[in-house]
Amino acid sequence: xxxxxxxxxxxxxxxxxxxxxxxxxxxxxxxxxxxxxxxxxxxxxxxxxxxxxxxxxxxxxxxxxxxxxxxxxxxxxxxxxxxxxxxxxxxxxxxxxxxxxxxxxxxxxxxxxxxxxxxxxxxxxxxxxxxxxxxxxxxxxxxxxxxxxxxxxxxxxxxxxxxxxxxxxxxxxxxxxxxxxxxxxxxxxxxxxxx
Amino acid sequence: xxxxxxxxxxxxxxxxxxxxxxxxxxxxxxxxxxxxxxxxxxxxxxxxxxxxxxxxxxxxxxxxxxxxxxxxxxxxxxxxxxxxxxxxxxxxxxxxxxxxxxxxxxxxxxxxxxxxxxxxxxxxxxxxxxxxxxxxxxxxxxxxxxxxxxxxxxxxxxxxxxxxxxxxxxxxxxxxxxxxxxxxxxxxxxxxxxxxxxxxxxxxxxxxxxx
Numbered sequence: 001x002x003x004x005x006x007x008x009x010x011x012x013x014x015x016x017x018x019x020x021x022x023x024x025x026x027x028x029x030x031x032x033x034x035x036x037x038x039x040x041x042x043x044x045x046x047x048x049x050x051x052x053x054x055x056x057x058x059x060x061x062x063x064x065x066x067x068x069x070x071x072x073x074x075x076x077x078x079x080x081x082x083x084x085x086x087x088x089x090x091x092x093x094x095x096x097x098x099x100x101x102x103x104x105x106x107x108x109x110x111x112x113x114x115x116x117x118x119x120x121x122x123x124x125x126x127x128x129x130x131x132x133x134x135x136x137x138x139x140x141x142x143x144x145x146x147x148x149x150x151x152x153x154x155x156x157x158x159x160x161x162x163x164x165x166x167x168x169x170x171x172x173x174x175x176x177x178x179x180x181x182x183x184x185x186x187x188x189x190x191x192x193x194x195x
Numbered sequence: 196x197x198x199x200x201x202x203x204x205x206x207x208x209x210x211x212x213x214x215x216x217x218x219x220x221x222x223x224x225x226x227x228x229x230x231x232x233x234x235x236x237x238x239x240x241x242x243x244x245x246x247x248x249x250x251x252x253x254x255x256x257x258x259x260x261x262x263x264x265x266x267x268x269x270x271x272x273x274x275x276x277x278x279x280x281x282x283x284x285x286x287x288x289x290x291x292x293x294x295x296x297x298x299x300x301x302x303x304x305x306x307x308x309x310x311x312x313x314x315x316x317x318x319x320x321x322x323x324x325x326x327x328x329x330x331x332x333x334x335x336x337x338x339x340x341x342x343x344x345x346x347x348x349x350x351x352x353x354x355x356x357x358x359x360x361x362x363x364x365x366x367x368x369x370x371x372x373x374x375x376x377x378x379x380x381x382x383x384x385x386x387x388x389x390x391x392x393x394x395x396x397x398x399x400x401x402x403x404x405x406x
Contacts, residue, residue, distance in 0.1 A: 019218075020218070021216075086303070106354060113300060113351060115369065115385075115397065116397065116398070116400055117349055117366075117367035117383065117397055117398070117399060117400050117401035118400035118401040118404060119400075120298075120300075120349060120351060120367075120401070121298045121349045121401045121404055124279050124280070124281070124298040124299075124300055124349070125257075125279055125298070127281065128232075128257040128258075128259060128279045128281065129232045129233070129234040129257050129259055130232050130256075130257045131257070131279075157354075157355075157372065157373065175372070175373060189373060189388075189389075
């Protein structure tokens with residue numbers, strides 16, 4: 001047993017030397033030379049689809065939450081570097097190639113709970129330790145698409161339905177609610193273009 | 196589909212509860228009273244729980260605390276969390292009273308603090324507090340000027356939101372992600388931004404809900 005910073009990401013395995021006693025799920029497709037720091041990345045991975053996560057080759061995950069709900073599908077390309085981010089997917093999040101995602105970033109394709117007070121209350125009960133998650137309320141899910149060569153700065157938030165165009169730069173601390181065009185640079189809450 | 200999350204801990208001779216399979220070698224203190232079917236994923240969040248009250252924290256039926264939710268208290272802090280509420284990776288800093296009602300959701304990164312942590316003091320007073328704290332074995336936070344917080348039933352606090360001292364959030368309200376709120380928020384408000392402003396009122400559809 002040797003403590004290493006990164007281990008190969010292989011479906012259905014547990015990592016020798018991992019500080020977190022978890023396993024890598026079976027229903028993932030992974031390319032060559034993709035690594036992660038710990039199975040803790042999959043602590044909140046619950047996808048029941050045949051393939052809930054597709055990752056390309058040469059991608060790096062470090063202290064990242066790949067949280068996927070029962071019917072969620074997450075796609076990530078080649079040569080991405082994702083450090084200390086939370087990717088929370090209830091239906092579809094797609095990340096291209098050579099995307100850099102910095103610390104504290106949250107990417108979510110849903111608000112996860114209903115706005116209506118009564119529906120929300122029932123959702124809380126369904127989520128509680130005595131509840132049934134299958135009785136959870138239906139909420140809007142809008143896919144998030146992040147194209148190739150995007151850079152997402154620290155503590156930024158990308159919310160449901162957003163497409164970030166190729167080569168765009170999301171400055172640190174941005175909250176992105178609307179599409180970002182290819183090559184654009186955005187900043188602020190809500191994020192706006194800066195030149 | 197998911198494994199049952201209900202865990203029952205063992206209680207030692209000092210009344211402290213340990214959580215099975217906890218990665219952190221700590222305890223849930225004796226003065227934390229847990230309702231039935233409570234789930235707490237680690238005792239890590241109680242490492243700075245310094246309250247000396249006989250009952251310093253109450254968690255109702257079917258409450259849950261996920262992912263390093265942290266409770267930092269001074270010797271006088273009192274926290275109450277109502278039935279079915281869950282806190283998911285947030286920080287609650289309490290030196291007076293912080294009360295969460297039933298069916299409350301608090302998302303990751305949110306901070307709820309009921310005292311000014313010396314920000315209300317001048318620099319001389321602050322340096323005094325900091326030097327006093329440096330003498331304490333547990334290096335308590337520099338608590339000052341507390342003012343209780345009440346969060347009523349069925350409130351949803353989004354991720355990275357901050358709830359400042361003295362805030363009351365009315366029933367059914369939503370505090371948007373990354374907002375900073377203070378003062379009195381009337382029931383069924385949707386609040387966003389820093390400083391938080393009300394952008395919408397919700398229909399009180401949950402009014403007749405009977406648990």
